[in-house]
Amino acid sequence: MSDSTNTTRTQPLIFQPKPERAAPPSTVGVVGWMRQNLFSSVSNTLMTILGAYIVYVFLASVLNWALFNAVWEAENRRECLDLVGRSGACWPGVIEWFDNLIYGLYPKDQIWRINLGFLALILWVAPLWFPKVQSKVAIGISAVMLYPFLASYFFLGGDKGVFWTALVSAGLTGLIWVWLTVFTELRYGTSFIRTMGAILGNSGKSEEEQLKFGRLSLIGVFVIAVVLVSQWELSFVSTRQWGGLFLTLVISGIGITFSLPSGIMLALGRRSTMPLIRMICTGFIELFRSVPLITILFMFNTMLPLFLPVGVEVNQLVRAIVAVCLFAAAYMAEVIRGGLQAIPKGQYEAAAAMGLGYWQATTLIIMPQALKIMIPTIVGNFIGLFKDTTLVSIIGLFDLLNMARSVGEDTRWLGLFIEPFFFITMIYFFFCFLMSQYSINLERKLEAGARR
Amino acid sequence: MSTDTIEKTAKRSAQSGQPVIELVGMSKWYGNFQVLKDIDLTVYEGERIVVCGPSGSGKSTMIRCINQLEVHQEGDVIIHGKAYGKDEKQNDLIRRDIGMVFQSFNLFPHLSVLENCTMAQIWVKETPKAEAEAVAMHFLERVRIPEQAHKFPLQLSGGQQQRVAIARALCMNPKIMLFDEPTSALDPEMINEVLEAMIELAESGMTMIVVTHEMNFARKVADRVIFMDQGEIVEQAPPHAFFDNPQYDRTQLFLSQILHH
Numbered sequence: 150m151s152d153s154t155n156t157t158r159t160q161p162l163i164f165q166p167k168p169e170r171a172a173p174p175s176t177v178g179v180v181g182w183m184r185q186n187l188f189s190s191v192s193n194t195l196m197t198i199l200g201a202y203i204v205y206v207f208l209a210s211v212l213n214w215a216l217f218n219a220v221w222e223a224e225n226r227r228e229c230l231d232l233v234g235r236s237g238a239c240w241p242g243v244i245e246w247f248d249n250l251i252y253g254l255y256p257k258d259q260i261w262r263i264n265l266g267f268l269a270l271i272l273w274v275a276p277l278w279f280p281k282v283q284s285k286v287a288i289g290i291s292a293v294m295l296y297p298f299l300a301s302y303f304f305l306g307g308d309k310g311v312f313w314t315a316l317v318s319a320g321l322t323g324l325i326w327v328w329l330t331v332f333t334e335l336r337y338g339t340s341f342i343r344t345m346g347a348i349l350g351n352s353g354k355s356e357e358e359q360l361k362f363g364r365l366s367l368i369g370v371f372v373i374a375v376v377l378v379s380q381w382e383l384s385f386v387s388t389r390q391w392g393g394l395f396l397t398l399v400i401s402g403i404g405i406t407f408s409l410p411s412g413i414m415l416a417l418g419r420r421s422t423m424p425l426i427r428m429i430c431t432g433f434i435e436l437f438r439s440v441p442l443i444t445i446l447f448m449f450n451t452m453l454p455l456f457l458p459v460g461v462e463v464n465q466l467v468r469a470i471v472a473v474c475l476f477a478a479a480y481m482a483e484v485i486r487g488g489l490q491a492i493p494k495g496q497y498e499a500a501a502a503m504g505l506g507y508w509q510a511t512t513l514i515i516m517p518q519a520l521k522i523m524i525p526t527i528v529g530n531f532i533g534l535f536k537d538t539t540l541v542s543i544i545g546l547f548d549l550l551n552m553a554r555s556v557g558e559d560t561r562w563l564g565l566f567i568e569p570f571f572f573i574t575m576i577y578f579f580f581c582f583l584m585s586q587y588s589i590n591l592e593r594k595l596e597a598g599a600r601r
Numbered sequence: 602m603s604t605d606t607i608e609k610t611a612k613r614s615a616q617s618g619q620p621v622i623e624l625v626g627m628s629k630w631y632g633n634f635q636v637l638k639d640i641d642l643t644v645y646e647g648e649r650i651v652v653c654g655p656s657g658s659g660k661s662t663m664i665r666c667i668n669q670l671e672v673h674q675e676g677d678v679i680i681h682g683k684a685y686g687k688d689e690k691q692n693d694l695i696r697r698d699i700g701m702v703f704q705s706f707n708l709f710p711h712l713s714v715l716e717n718c719t720m721a722q723i724w725v726k727e728t729p730k731a732e733a734e735a736v737a738m739h740f741l742e743r744v745r746i747p748e749q750a751h752k753f754p755l756q757l758s759g760g761q762q763q764r765v766a767i768a769r770a771l772c773m774n775p776k777i778m779l780f781d782e783p784t785s786a787l788d789p790e791m792i793n794e795v796l797e798a799m800i801e802l803a804e805s806g807m808t809m810i811v812v813t814h815e816m817n818f819a820r821k822v823a824d825r826v827i828f829m830d831q832g833e834i835v836e837q838a839p840p841h842a843f844f845d846n847p848q849y850d851r852t853q854l855f856l857s858q859i860l861h862h
Contacts, residue, residue, distance in 0.1 A: 498670050499701075501670060503773060509725070
């Protein structure tokens with residue numbers, strides 16, 4: 150005994166960590182998961198079976214109604230009722246109204262303009278998902294700043310003055326520039342302006358001068374766009390004819406795009422050290438947050454014209470959009486402020502100690518972190534806003550919800566409400582689910598970047 | 602020994618002897634509570650100063666006034682002969698010579714280690730990206746973690762994070778480095794790697810003010826140790842005099858508590 154103690158004293162014991170063993174097989178894999186989560190005890194097994202039965206009954210009745218017992222061809226609602234009564238859906242009404250549900254009362258022969266407008270948007274933002282594209286920020290900003298001009302001309306049409314032609318051309322230039330720069334970046338690894346500068350400016354010239362040539366080529370693109378745009382003749386379609394999913398997407402799209410930057414500015418303003426700015430921002434946020442959206446919509450719809458000078462008339466759709474934007478901005482401001490609140494003081498101090506000024510610290514250090522924390526809430530707000538646009542039906546705009554209601558007011562389809570509502574439910578679900586999946590995706594991506 | 606003679610010896614021991622930081626009658630209040638009471642302190646170029654004292658004694662506040670993370674209300678803070686004033690642009694220029702390392706590291710968690718080091722170079726000094734990265738790698742090598750450059754701060758251990766923080770501050774080419782309890786948030790096993798980086802920095806001749814309770818570090822590196830209590834500088838002396846022969850009862854009590862627990 151004493152011998153062994155002596156040897157350990159002169160020669161230290163060597164610490165040998167135990168090797169890791171595999172987890173017990175009953176806790177991993179599909180079977181393990183099911184055993185742990187669904188059938189871990191008798192009562193748990195019973196609950197699983199009961200739950201599965203309830204899901205089955207519900208799904209079966211919905212599918213029976215919507216698909217298996219449904220009527221697909223009929224002249225009017227009477228025919229549907231005669232065929233299956235109320236046990237199956239009557240889809241012909243929805244099919245007949247399909248174009249109206251999607252595009253409102255937009256002239257049938259002009260609907261391609263709406264499709265083209267949304268196609269332009271998809272083309273504009275698609276490069277943001279190309280991994281090798283470098284100027285993503287510029288593309289994003291150009292989409293927010295320039296796309297609206299292009300789209301509003303597609304959707305609205307009508308006469309163009311010089312000013313309007315210039316704006317629409319700027320929009321078209323933006324779209325062309327996006328794809329030119331995507332092409333040069335994928336092909337040569339430099340942006341369009343730099344590539345053109347290198348081609349046009351002689352190689353002996355300085356970088357500054359080459360850039361000058363590059364910008365000149367962008368002006369060339371603009372001139373081509375002006376020529377193209379002035380050739381276009383699109384007939385005027387009043388916003389009164391806008392409706393359906395199209396109108397819903399226009400209102401919510403503008404609301405969402407506007408709410409984020411303005412919410413950021415309001416949140417920063419509310420935390421400002423300058424009392425006047427702080428008071429204005431706080432007042433704005435509290436005012437718009439404490440009034441229901443319907444009230445704001447009514448106010449803007451009926452009272453705003455009273456305050457405007459005689460002869461100035463603001464389009465009803467514009468009034469609704471402004472109301473939605475201001476409401477959304479106030480809510481977004483509080484979400485962003487929540488995110489800012491969560492950033493430790495040390496981050497501000499470190500940024501200041503490194504010599505970064507207020508705006509640099511905010512845009513480079515604080516905001517990226519605050520926005521990242523708040524992604525679920527921000528997207529939640531977007532989803533809420535998307536659904537809240539249904540309220541514009543109350544002030545007489547024919548958005549998706551109001552259009553669905555009109556189906557049942559059609560004399561041939563009188564009383565047909567459930568089917569169109571079921572249909573638009575699917576549409577709303579599709580868009581909201583898309584947004585929430587995208588947010589989860591984004592969170593994972595950012596999380597993967599920051600940890601492990 | 603009077604303060605005058607101490608500063609004279611300090612001046613002799615420092616490398617070139619120009620005053621770089623002068624605190625003159627500096628006072629600060631939080632509401633009605635006075636945190637700093639008429640602080641007078643002169644730091645010479647190349648001098649290494651360790652500040653210690655009980656919590657709440659105002660030591661952190663004092664060094665944070667040196668780069669104006671906290672704004673003092675009375676007296677002057679003069680860096681390289683220029684006092685902080687109302688002109689924010691001027692203040693930013695003065696502050697640019699001062700690097701700071703915090704107790705809680707305060708790395709930017711959404712940026713990689715390399716980006717943490719290049720961010721301020723690119724945006725404040727407008728250094729081209731490639732050059733900024735070269736500078737960053739140079740200092741990451743000096744604190745011995747170049748291989749972590751592309752990781753994110755939260756993937757590193759505390760000691761590694763604090764060394765990145767040191768490298769990040771050095772990237773701005775500061776003339777003065779402030780350390781606010783740099784090892785207090787670290788696991789015991791990691792304290793030494795950070796202290797070693799600081800010792801190396803001290804040997805390179807950097808002017809340093811370090812708030813710390815690492816008394817061995819103070820003994821080994823400091824030119825002067827300052828003891829603060831209740832918003833005042835109670836006593837300052839070269840380390841051997843400070844530890845072996847403290848003048849004030851308050852200092853003796855403090856030392857007995859932290860050295861023999």
